[in-house]
Amino acid sequence: MKDIKTKIAKKLAGSIEQLSWTEIMDNLEYPPEPHMGDLALPCFKLSRVMRKSPMAIADSLVDSLDIDVVERCESKSGYLNIFINREYLVNNVLKTIVEKKEETGKSNEYAGKTVCLDYSAPNIAKPFHIGHLRSTVIGHAIRRLHEFRGYKCVGINHLGDWGTQFGKLIVAYKKWSSKKAVEEKGTEELVRIYVKFHEEAEKDPSLNDLARQWFARLENKDEDAMELWKWFKKISLIDIEKTYKVLDITFDSYAGESFYYDKTQPVVERLKERNLLIESDGAMIVNLEEYNMPPCLIVKSDGASLYASRDIAAAIYRKETYDFDKCIYVTATAQDLHFRQWFKVVELMGYEWAKNLIHVGFGMVSMGGAKLATREGNIVYLDDLFSEASKRVLDIINEKNPDMEDKEQKAQDIGVGAVVFSDLSNNRIKDIDFSWEEALNFDGSTGPYVQYTYARACSVLRKSELSEKDINMKDIKPEHMTNDDEFTLLKTLSLFNEKIDQALRDLEPSCISRYLIDVCMDFNKFYNAHSILGAEDNKKFRILLTAAVKYVLANGLFIIGLKRTERV
């Protein structure tokens, strides 16, 4: 639809001297009702500059669009309503999708640009829970969106692999665990002894001192401590990788907190050089009063680095290593102030690229109105959620299609898809109150609905004796589009590129999720009302239309990280 808008805007610019074609393009909108046309130009704003009534302007423009993309125009109470030429839609939109196939929706607009994306960042030695899922799937979808516009993407998993918890873990391991137990049970055993440590420390606070000592040894690169830390990390990563495999998510770098904790000295030096660092209660801070923010803490009173200084060090490292054009951080909105603070500090340090640091926030996940908290047991582990969802899907498969091949894998693809989709279907800023009932609902606007529709389209194409490859576009005639269901579907398909642009502009994956629902609704309506393989004169057209649906859904599913289910 983008090129259609462009053509219309350029043509209209010839009749409207006061506005450039891009301004006209921005004013073009989609009318609420089909009888109002396919595109519309409201003429109210023009009224002032042209010193004519909106009605008169619309009237005067009615005959100006004598171009191939436009069928006809109507002037209706101040709007210029434009009806798209259906022949053009068939010969261009349909043709483009069918020809681009797997490339549908992709462009090289930003080829040569690099974006770093910091997302997921789980804590080592702790299991993934539903609160960690959002950063992971939102970040991944935003990465795909950039890839679809030609960006080189660097996915960075800033692991939480450093901190006093490792001192605790070492103490706990030495007291209550064994090499054998950890190797056999993995993260589960690490969690068990970590929880036990907290229980015991309640009774015996000296355990905390011991833990601090061990962490200090770790920071001093003590051999024993380092070896255990590396081992815990390795064990833990094995489980984390399993989750990423299920989600089909990969990273280009796992450089996390442990990588940066001792790289903050140059940051401190540079801040000192610029006289930005002041001492306050023994700590070193950057005053941000001038920018209406509380001070940013750079060095603790004991001389250790902090979150902010490590983030700054990491940003500088990434700029030097990847020379990014943008660096995106996907974390909860609760960290908003923190990011605004250290982005400002980077700017004050004189790095002009500070303006390319972007925080993408998302709402928090709660359950039953309460925060997720391991200690209170108010927690849902991702593994449990995935396996429960997969089990429910398997029940449905056994009921409807018991002979399906490879049904455990399919059930997992769809169960996990349901969870991921529901996380991506609302605007990311919204808080989520998790409920099992909602997460395991497979009706309506859900992942399974999209995957089912995709499988349905694939199934039709599979059963057709005419392959889409055997159909020549020259055999497709505009009169083959015989009803509004086909027309509406084709118009919706034509919006894919605009939706990707919009999702990328707003860094908002839900834009794609909702669009996929639109495509599915239009296709299912069409499918239910008209026979595709049983069609007479326009069978070829309907097969190509179905193929186009398949390509758009396939790439849409890919962007939001759902498996493409050819059969369900």
Added chain:
RNA sequence: GAGCCAGUAGCUCAGCUGGAUAGAGCAACGGACUUCUAAUCCGUAGGUCGGGGGUUCGAAUCCCUUCUGGCUCGCCA
């Protein structure tokens, strides 16, 4: 106390760079499987867009104010 974010149908939400009669899904009710996958489709019902002002030809959308909820505010990340 200050700052940021949110408030739209019973529930979950879309629409927010101002545009035509505010849209979906879930739940409820009534229909459609001898027919390409009924995890689908069609229909019915459901609204003082938190309240109040203002700007405008036009406000769910922008501004002010107020209420409610969430998050954040120096040595966690």
